[in-house]
Amino acid sequence: MSMVTTIGVLIKTLFSKPMTVKFPYEAIPIPEGYRGEHEFDIDRCVGCSLCAEICPNRAIEMVEMPEEYKQKYPKTYPRIDLRKCCFCALCQDICPRRCLTMTKNVFLATPDPSVVVKNPVPKEEGAG
């Protein structure tokens, strides 16, 4: 009797909709508030270094800007090492100016090692 029930379930499952989606053509939408790649707004940053202090993995280091920007940005700014980051979003929560936020970007695997350390750059320069 139990075998009949089991076969019944298996046949039913055979004709039901699959539980998976055909990634990358189709993807499950990522909800708001996801802890993905960081976005840094240098114009709002006051250089308080709270993000570097709270980071449990010490993935954030406060660095000075290159010579050409020192005039405009004289303080120290967070440089994020994504290799050490555990995406806990404590830096986002502690930031008093909300300049460090986490985006929904989860596709961070890359063959280029130079982009895994995110240097603070002015907004017009591209990725921030």
Next chain:
Amino acid sequence: MSEKRLIANEQIAPITEEGTEYDFYFGPAHSGSGNFGVKLKVDGERIISARADPGYLHRGFEKLMEYRVPIQNAVLSDRLCVLEALNWNLVHAEAVDELTGVEVPERARYIRVLMAELSRLQSHLIWYGVMSLALGFDTGFKVAFGYRDYVLDIFEFITGGRVYPAGYICPGGVRKDLPEGYREKTMNLLRQTEEMMQKMKDFSNVVFARRAKGVGVLKLEDALRLGATGPVLRACGMKTDVRKDDPYEIYDELDFDIPTEKEGDAYARCLIRDREMEESIKIIRQVLERMPEGKVREPEKITPPKRVKIPEGEVYVRNEIARGEAGIYMRSIGEGEPYRVKVRGPDFLHMIPVLEHLLKGSQIADVPAIYWSLNVCPADMDR
């Protein structure tokens, strides 16, 4: 085969023509064992003795926690057990709350219980998956992991991460409030889980009963002597649950039963988990109905690490997690970081004395059934 081979600095006894005794390694890099190994001495198909070999996944959490402030430790406590991060978050948060004496807001208490029970559901679904895999029932594994993903969708929606909530349950409450529409999504999830449980019931006679009935019988006196807790102890007939015996958060206000079985075999442990999922669903429904409004964290903002001070004192907190009784002993000497943290995971005793006891005298083919009926987690044991 007379040539001796060296594996893990130990000599493996060769199979000789005269004898049928040999050493058999189950794990640590075995798809059916997780990151954990058991060295078995076997005579033909029968196991003469078993020796657990822990340490493959040791990461030193107790020491790491001495160098971090509580909010950072909350993030770290995720990793104590990958399969039920939120439950470990809760144990850690309660230990810190008791030391600091913070009054956790009412809403936060409800959210904590909601997340802990969802975590228990998710953990039991993983268990169902790996248990099916261990018994050679691949369909069960895929179905269970598929339904587990629905729970992960809720975690992602509420905490911002699928597997690791990053210390969502943190000292003082929870890190952020529940988003809009959580109630409908959770109710929908409960319906899906009930659908899954119906499937489990349909399959159980064919797969589980035949392979797990009468296998790995643990007597009550042995269970108590070897330190078994949680579902393993309840399957031996003892009605015990920290949620009832020593209630924490809002468990004393909730209505739920503690399922018990008498047989103490692998099948009884399967039945216990199945019924525990029903109880978890009952708890979640009650929590959703009564969810109060208000603050979710006290204090609302994260205190900068340099200003954190944990008052002097020591505390031991215990909780009922999906695998058994989890505890954290924490001692503070008035600094920002705890002076000493001791983690008591349920699996240390389940994976060493209980497993060794159960494997002795059983058949090789029953090893996966016994191993996974204990619902072990190497991460929690090695810490």
